[in-house]
Amino acid sequence: MAATTDNKDSESLFDAEFLDRLRALFLKLRKRRQLRKKGLQSTPATGYTREFKDFRHYTPDDDYRAIDWRLYARLDRLFIRLYEEIQEYHIHVLVDTSASMQQPFAEKRSAALQLAVALSYLGLVGQHRVSLYQMSDKVIEGMPPLKGQGNIRRIIDFASKMEFGGTTDLERCFREFRPARQRFGIIFVISDLYGSGVEVAEQALRHGSSWPGESHFIHVYHPWEKKPDLDGEIELIDVETSEQRRLWFTKRDLKKYEAAYEAFQKGVERACLSRQMDYQPWPTDRPFEDMFLELLSRGSALASGN
Amino acid sequence: MQLLSPAFLWLSVLAIIPIVLYLFRRKSKRIDVSTMVFFKSLAREHQESAWLRRLKKLLSFLLTLAVLLGVVFALSRVVFSPKAEDMRTVVMLIDRSASMAVEDGEGNSRLDLAKAELKTRLDGIPEDVGVALIAYDRRPEIVQPRTLNRRELISRIDGMAVRPVSQDEAAAIESALTLAQLETPTVIWHASDHPIVVEEEQAEQPEGAADTAEVGEGEGEEASDELDDDKLAVDLPDGVRLEFVDFALEAPVNFGFTAFQIRRVPLVHSKFEVFVRVGLNRAAPEAVTARLEVNLGGMPVQLRDIELEPGASEELVLPVEGAEDQLLHLRLRASGDVLATDNDILAPLPRSRPVVVAVISPQLDPFTEIALMAIQDQGELVMWKGTPESWPLDEKVDVVIFDSWLPEEWPTDIPAVVINPPNDSGPIRVRPLSGAGVPYDSIRASDENHPLLFRVSSNRISLTQTVLYQVDGSLQPLWLAGNDPVMSAGEVRGQRLVVMGFSVAQSERLALTASFPILMGNALLWCAENSQAIAERVRENRTGDLIDVHSKELTWTEWKDGQARKSRVALADELLELDRVGLWQSDDGGQGTSYLLSRVESDVPGSLQAGVNSEDVAAEGTAQSVARKLFLGDITWLIIAVIVALLVLENWLFHRHAVY
Numbered sequence: 001m002a003a004t005t006d007n008k009d010s011e012s013l014f015d016a017e018f019l020d021r022l023r024a025l026f027l028k029l030r031k032r033r034q035l036r037k038k039g040l041q042s043t044p045a046t047g048y049t050r051e052f053k054d055f056r057h058y059t060p061d062d063d064y065r066a067i068d069w070r071l072y073a074r075l076d077r078l079f080i081r082l083y084e085e086i087q088e089y090h091i092h093v094l095v096d097t098s099a100s101m102q103q104p105f106a107e108k109r110s111a112a113l114q115l116a117v118a119l120s121y122l123g124l125v126g127q128h129r130v131s132l133y134q135m136s137d138k139v140i141e142g143m144p145p146l147k148g149q150g151n152i153r154r155i156i157d158f159a160s161k162m163e164f165g166g167t168t169d170l171e172r173c174f175r176e177f178r179p180a181r182q183r184f185g186i187i188f189v190i191s192d193l194y195g196s197g198v199e200v201a202e203q204a205l206r207h208g209s210s211w212p213g214e215s216h217f218i219h220v221y222h223p224w225e226k227k228p229d230l231d232g233e234i235e236l237i238d239v240e241t242s243e244q245r246r247l248w249f250t251k252r253d254l255k256k257y258e259a260a261y262e263a264f265q266k267g268v269e270r271a272c273l274s275r276q277m278d279y280q281p282w283p284t285d286r287p288f289e290d291m292f293l294e295l296l297s298r299g300s301a302l303a304s305g306n
Numbered sequence: 307m308q309l310l311s312p313a314f315l316w317l318s319v320l321a322i323i324p325i326v327l328y329l330f331r332r333k334s335k336r337i338d339v340s341t342m343v344f345f346k347s348l349a350r351e352h353q354e355s356a357w358l359r360r361l362k363k364l365l366s367f368l369l370t371l372a373v374l375l376g377v378v379f380a381l382s383r384v385v386f387s388p389k390a391e392d393m394r395t396v397v398m399l400i401d402r403s404a405s406m407a408v409e410d411g412e413g414n415s416r417l418d419l420a421k422a423e424l425k426t427r428l429d430g431i432p433e434d435v436g437v438a439l440i441a442y443d444r445r446p447e448i449v450q451p452r453t454l455n456r457r458e459l460i461s462r463i464d465g466m467a468v469r470p471v472s473q474d475e476a477a478a479i480e481s482a483l484t485l486a487q488l489e490t491p492t493v494i495w496h497a498s499d500h501p502i503v504v505e506e507e508q509a510e511q512p513e514g515a516a517d518t519a520e521v522g523e524g525e526g527e528e529a530s531d532e533l534d535d536d537k538l539a540v541d542l543p544d545g546v547r548l549e550f551v552d553f554a555l556e557a558p559v560n561f562g563f564t565a566f567q568i569r570r571v572p573l574v575h576s577k578f579e580v581f582v583r584v585g586l587n588r589a590a591p592e593a594v595t596a597r598l599e600v601n602l603g604g605m606p607v608q609l610r611d612i613e614l615e616p617g618a619s620e621e622l623v624l625p626v627e628g629a630e631d632q633l634l635h636l637r638l639r640a641s642g643d644v645l646a647t648d649n650d651i652l653a654p655l656p657r658s659r660p661v662v663v664a665v666i667s668p669q670l671d672p673f674t675e676i677a678l679m680a681i682q683d684q685g686e687l688v689m690w691k692g693t694p695e696s697w698p699l700d701e702k703v704d705v706v707i708f709d710s711w712l713p714e715e716w717p718t719d720i721p722a723v724v725i726n727p728p729n730d731s732g733p734i735r736v737r738p739l740s741g742a743g744v745p746y747d748s749i750r751a752s753d754e755n756h757p758l759l760f761r762v763s764s765n766r767i768s769l770t771q772t773v774l775y776q777v778d779g780s781l782q783p784l785w786l787a788g789n790d791p792v793m794s795a796g797e798v799r800g801q802r803l804v805v806m807g808f809s810v811a812q813s814e815r816l817a818l819t820a821s822f823p824i825l826m827g828n829a830l831l832w833c834a835e836n837s838q839a840i841a842e843r844v845r846e847n848r849t850g851d852l853i854d855v856h857s858k859e860l861t862w863t864e865w866k867d868g869q870a871r872k873s874r875v876a877l878a879d880e881l882l883e884l885d886r887v888g889l890w891q892s893d894d895g896g897q898g899t900s901y902l903l904s905r906v907e908s909d910v911p912g913s914l915q916a917g918v919n920s921e922d923v924a925a926e927g928t929a930q931s932v933a934r935k936l937f938l939g940d941i942t943w944l945i946i947a948v949i950v951a952l953l954v955l956e957n958w959l960f961h962r963h964a965v966y
Contacts, residue, residue: 100340198343225341233334238342245345246334246359253348260344 018114019152021289022121054082090145090185090213091123091130094177095162096220098136100194102164103239105222107284112190112220113159115282118292119188120155124148128185132158135191137169139177167240170195174207184212190282193219193268198260202267209275216278218295219268223285226261230254314381321374328367362960369956376949380942385430393493393547395452396437398424399482401498402466403443403473404849404907408499408558408644416553417468420497423551425460427495438485439463442478443471444850452485470647470887471850472904475502479540479548490545499554499911502540554913560587561596561612561640562648562908564619566901567846568634568656571625578626578655584612584638585619585905589912592616596640600624602655603632617909630657633863633870633889648908650865652889653846653899661834664690666697667709673810673817674709674725680823687830704834710809721802721833723826726772726809733778733798734805743772743812746787756784758795758804758828762821769813775805795832802833845898847884855882857892864888 058067058078066080093116095101102109116132123130129145132155143158170193179187189208193201208215236245247253265281272279280295309315339345406416428437439450439462450462479494479502486492496502542548565583586594593615600608612620626634636651643649665678670691681687690703697713699706706717709725716732727736751764764785771787779798783791787808795804810817847853860875864886884890884900891897902908 104338104340192340194340194343196343198347225339228339228341230335230337235334235336236339236342236345237336239338239340241342243342245342247345247348256348257344260347261341264344 022118052083055079056082089128091128092179092185092187093119094133094135094189096191097134097162097164098168099165099240100192108192108220108222109164111284114288115190117156117159121152124152134162135173136166139173168195170201170204174204179212186213187211187215188218190218190220192221198264202271205271208277217272218280218282220282223283227258309382309384311383314378318378321371324370366960369952373949373952376945380945383942393435393491395489395492396431396435397482397486397492397494398439399478399494399496400441401473402441402468404470404647404902405499405645405910407468408555408910410555416499420553421463424497425463428456440482441466443469444474446478446481469885470902472907486546487543492546494548495551496548497551501550552913554911556913557589557591558644558910559590559594559642560645560908560910561638561643563651564903564905564908566651566903568653576627580624580626583619583621585908586614586616587909588617590616594640596638599637601635602626602628628655630655645910647887648902651901652863652865652870660688661705661830662688662703663705663707663830664692664699664703665707666692666711668694668711671709671810677823677826681827705830718801723804723829723833725806727775735776737774739772743770743809745770749792750786752783752786757832758784760828762825768815769808771807772809773807775807777805804829847898847900848903849884849887849900851884853882854880855892856880857894859893861891862886862888
């Protein structure tokens with residue numbers, strides 16, 4: 001089942017055109033957000049950098065070393081100086097590499113890899129550390145955290161060589177994925193969230209609430225998976241487990257299937273929202289740019305700083 | 307195998323449809339999916355291996371073809387018959403006796419079913435096979451000699467009707483065998499409710515059956531004897547096969563009269579005794595209670611409930627008091643009774659003319675005269691008294707009494723009672739005892755059941771023997787005094803004779819007892835029993851009997867629809883076969899009754915297929931006949947049953963689950 005990504009795939013996925021589109025996307029994003037700062041990500045919090053940010057009335061709990069004595073001399077009132085706090089995020093991108101992400105619809109694999117590279121690119125450009133993980137029956141950190149825009153090539157190479165296959169064990173993956181506190185940052189999970197059962201994803205998501213940072217679950221799916229075009233006698237073969245199932249599929253079954261899938265998505269979204277995690281459905285038939293901008297416009301810290 | 311409606315065979319081309327559908331069936335699509343978990347939630351599935359699935363599909367296809375072809379064959383009416391070389395002649399032996407009138411729940415009599423079955427079988431035999439038809443009850447009738455004309459044969463079959471007559475299988479099978487051997491090989495189709503046992507098959511019964519039979523002997527030898535009495539074992543000649551087609555009901559219930567007789571109570575005016583025997587058939591599933599109604603002149607006079615076990619019978623003597631010629635009606639009512647022919651008896655009370663007795667004596671003994679007058683007072687006796695000079699008589703009498711006198715020329719045409727004979731005459735040899743005779747305080751009765759001694763207290767008798775006598779012929783000593791007979795009775799060359807070797811006058815203790823008039827009455831009635839006086843009683847016959855009737859027309863009184871109905875029947879000749887149940891009267895005054903009164907017919911048998919007795923089934927080869935019944939002839943119903951079975955099988959195999 002394992003699928004190797006050859007160079008041809010790599011070229012088709014991350015060719016120059018894609019990178020151009022990615023840059024254009026980034027500029028578009030920056031323009032939209034009217035980002036003025038370059039380089040490091042600014043946050044609403046104050047810190048101890050040299051960049052002045054504002055004044056504020058002194059309160060007894062404040063550090064007296066921050067009192068602006070000159071201002072006190074002039075106004076006879078105590079003020080403290082506030083400085084920009086510059087924070088370096090760690091971007092964790094988990095890509096579901098189970099067989100269901102490649103078969104029977106390779107579009108899911110392409111979308112997942114493109115999204116992973118785009119997010120990594122965004123992170124590198126923003127001077128964040130980027131880690132890329134493979135996730136199937138367990139989570140594998142395929143490469144050390146990278147920083148700097150120049151590493152995008154390595155990201156692309158790594159993504160291109162990702163092998164898709166095996167089964168999905170969401171419970172184990174989410175339970176075992178525990179980035180160190182030092183790697184606090186933003187976590188993107190790119191997956192179709194199909195486990196061994198309908199309820200598995202919903203159950204596994206509870207582990208996401210303990211991850212250090214904001215979590216985004218990007219549900220990549222093919223429209224056929226939501227509304228299969230089937231009728232009559234069919235023999236289904238699970239791409240991950242090779243399990244076979246013979247059915248006589250009717251319109252009534254189609255409605256039941258759609259309802260089940262809809263309930264699955266609603267359940268996952270509800271589970272994410274209840275734990276203050278972001279859930280983004282990602283149908284593969286929609287334009288990548290639109291979906292990407294939509295993802296970033298949902299309030300990710302990654303998109304707010306540049 | 308023959309097809310009665312071969313035109314339907316073209317429907318078999320419809321088999322192309324399932325064949326095409328099978329060959330070009332839509333293959334199931336194999337689809338790789340990543341969302342199996344959602345499909346799993348839809349419905350149950352068949353977890354079957356591929357080879358089993360393929361086998362099932364093939365089996366389903368074959369079942370579909372089989373059902374389709376089965377329907378075609380059912381419409382075409384497949385008939386299986388023995389091969390033409392297996393037989394050249396078919397003898398249809400149809401029972402039309404009374405028990406074949408038994409109807410099932412749908413109102414079909416056994417004979418109706420037999421006729422239908424034989425006609426169906428007739429359709430299935432080759433045209434070059436000759437068929438003969440014999441109908442039998444008490445006598446066999448060759449309704450149709452061997453013929454190839456099927457239409458005529460069917461017409462003959464349709465014309466047969468049940469006759470209320472008992473059956474005689476022996477005569478029937480003899481006739482059938484005679485016809486069967488004319489052109490062999492022959493199959494005899496015996497359609498009846500009573501099987502005929504073929505001896506060869508009996509000999510070939512399995513060991514287990516023989517063992518069972520031996521065990522059964524200890525349980526009731528009498529019952530098995532009765533059973534065997536009803537069965538006729540036939541040794542079939544070469545080239546002849548007997549095939550029994552059973553039309554008996556599974557567990558019929560029949561209560562019926564199997565014997566009947568009316569007689570006057572001796573010496574009692576207007577009193578009669580009705581003897582009946584009622585029985586319940588052996589095939590009845592349980593004990594049954596029947597109600598016996600006795601009606602006289604249209605009025606009920608007695609009711610009796612009789613409960614009998616299957617196969618049991620009970621004899622009853624019913625006292626009836628009524629006038630002569632009054633119509634007596636006996637009726638048996640039992641729940642579920644299947645045969646009505648043996649449930650009613652209609653008979654007139656017999657006419658009684660006084661017995662005319664002539665007493666010839668030089669001097670009539672007063673005790674004898676008193677006794678005869680006592681009988682005369684009952685209206686049963688007309689007595690003429692005479693002396694030896696009046697002999698021979700001018701008038702005809704029923705009985706003559708010679709008291710202390712015998713004529714020289716013995717009358718051979720009149721029954722006689724001889725008291726104290728003084729000399730030899732005719733068959734009587736006498737040696738008088740000297741003196742006043744030999745008194746005996748007691749005598750011995752050699753046969754107390756003799757009609758002469760009916761209600762006579764022989765152990766209280768003392769008498770004086772006056773003569774020693776000897777009679778040429780077979781007279782039975784009834785009273786013995788010492789070693790000598792003092793009273794004998796019997797027939798000598800057809801003449802009834804009672805000889806008393808004692809003097810009534812000298813035997814006061816006899817003459818003054820109540821037994822003496824009874825003895826005299828018994829003697830007179832016994833002697834006159836066959837005389838014209840008694841012969842005028844109603845003639846009691848069974849159906850099927852041949853009687854002489856000197857009349858051109860006959861009036862039948864039959865019990866129909868709850869009442870006696872009369873009908874007139876013209877007679878072709880003077881010999882009449884009684885083929886009805888009821889009372890007949892001829893124009894010349896003769897009358898008689900005609901009833902079934904047959905233990906064989908009233909013992910309505912149960913179907914052998916129902917397994918009434920496994921030993922019987924094994925012995926009579928019923929399984930073979932059942933198999934032939936199933937697989938020979940029109941097997942349309944068998945095909946339909948197979949189709950239904952196939953459909954049920956297919957449903958069970960492939961549609962047990964609601965969703966494929």
